[in-house]
Amino acid sequence: MDDSGLVNQLGGVFVNGRPLPNAIRLRIVELAQLGIRPCDISRQLRVSHGCVSKILARYNETGSILPGAIGGSKPRVTTPTVVKHIRTYKQRDPGIFAWEIRDRLLADGVCDKFNLPSVSSISRILRNKIGNLSQQSQYESGKQAPHPPPQPTLPYNHLYSYPTSKVPTPPGMPTLPGHMAMHRIWPSSHSVTDILGIRSITEQQSNPSFPSAKLEEWSAINRTNFPPASSPLVNGVDKPHLEPEAKYTQTPNGLPTVNSYVTAPSIPPYHPPTQVSPYMGYSATTSAYVTGPTWQPASGSALSPHSCDIATPLAFKSMSANRDAIHPVAASVL
DNA sequence: CCCGTTACGGTTGAT
């Protein structure tokens, strides 16, 4: 409840139990792509190195900067559809073994290897729900029962691309339409920054170095929207989650956040949430929250307070070159 | 010094 922000050893603000804001996660990835060492990123952004390490590792592995899906329950494997099929198999062949049913579920495409019930689950179903064929699982039947055509496969497919993540609509980001989730995994077309719209300028031209990452994650999936896809349409991204930070940032209606990430110049639009989010600390104003003052301006770059990014990265880079110089920057930030 | 890993105390959200 109290989402008061805490301060870590590096002086960074965080909310215990909650993910760092996307803006910061993004910065971590961007800086890393610019060649800045994790330890420096940690210091600059005042995020524990363990966290930087984790976010970077996740990004390398999944292409997503987003936090994983928090809360909720795992999708049920024994959906009404599955139960129905099991019942059918049993009716047609009363002597069928559970393992045979299992094989059939897979063979018939009712399930895929990810949502295939265990033999013991099938046995339980046979015992509990199908013992007397009279009743059926009412529980969710309402939701999706009617359709025989299994649809289970779909959701799980995403898995392969994104292990755990669900995608919240990131607070500061482009709320992608749900469909995004489905397509494309890593279009190479966008660079990280592009996607976000963040200072596209910055790197654009001269940065060959950008790997054109796959930040696509915005489109990930989330555990919760699995089977019971309640809302068919948008299932992917937006609806289910307002996600974590949404809260922090408190997007009034969900859209504003975008600014923060992006360029942010003008952001007066929405005022601070009623409650002051701890993260606000980063930037006094909303806009800042991302790139704001917090982290770079102070020092040398002096360039653009706002768009700041430009200068800084370079600075970092150079500094990383000479090891010695490094700290200065950090220091200056302070 | 750097960084991967993990215990810990915490939050969330479906059941």
Add this chain to the structure above:
DNA sequence: AGATCAACCGTAACG
């Protein structure tokens, strides 16, 4: 409405 539970979080500290 409240309790459980399992997933995730970031920090801190260890190695």
